[in-house]
Amino acid sequence: MRFSQVRLLVDDFGAAFRFYRDELGLKVGFGDESSGYASFDTGSGTVAIFERGDQADVVELREPGDSTLLVLELDDVDAAVAELGPHVVKAPLDQPDWGGRVAYLRDPSGNLLELFQVLPHEE
Numbered sequence: 001m002r003f004s005q006v007r008l009l010v011d012d013f014g015a016a017f018r019f020y021r022d023e024l025g026l027k028v029g030f031g032d033e034s035s036g037y038a039s040f041d042t043g044s045g046t047v048a049i050f051e052r053g054d055q056a057d058v059v060e061l062r063e064p065g066d067s068t069l070l071v072l073e074l075d076d077v078d079a080a081v082a083e084l085g086p087h088v089v090k091a092p093l094d095q096p097d098w099g100g101r102v103a104y105l106r107d108p109s110g111n112l113l114e115l116f117q118v119l120p121h122e123e
Contacts, residue, residue: 005039005046006070008111009061013051015108020049023084024072042072052109070113077101077117094119 010016017033020026020040029046031038039048047070055061074080077092081103090104092115101117 003045005048006068007048007050008068008070008107008109009052009055009064010049010107010109010111011052012108013049016049019087019107020047023087064110066112068111070111071116072113073116073118075117077103077115080115081105 008016013036014033017031017038020038021028024040026040026042026047029039029041036051036054037048039046052061052064078101081088081092084105087105087107088103089106089112090102092101092103094101096119099121100119103115105113105115107113
């Protein structure tokens with residue numbers, strides 16, 4: 001068994017596509033703004049988005065909620081938050097027990113994302 005991707009179900013595919021491509025700056029691996037499914041290369045894995053209604057045609061879905069959290073690691077959480085302002089739901093804060101600085105945002109469909117920056121290890 002191999003890990004393939006994290007797939008997020010979205011309500012407004014075009015808005016989600018533009019968010020992941022334009023605002024987060026992820027490279028498109030497959031799909032376009034109107035394809036209903038797209039994947040994005042994060043450098044260490046794949047994040048995919050899929051139109052919620054199309055997934056519901058295959059399997060019964062529960063109501064959306066915060067049961068999944070997509071974590072994206074980057075070098076500067078504060079700089080990212082400055083660019084993603086309207087999407088941010090929790091400003092950057094240090095979590096020394098986790099070894100990082102984190103901030104939280106939501107994509108256009110309400111999916112929760114954590115931006116994670118490794119804090120220097122103090123000895």
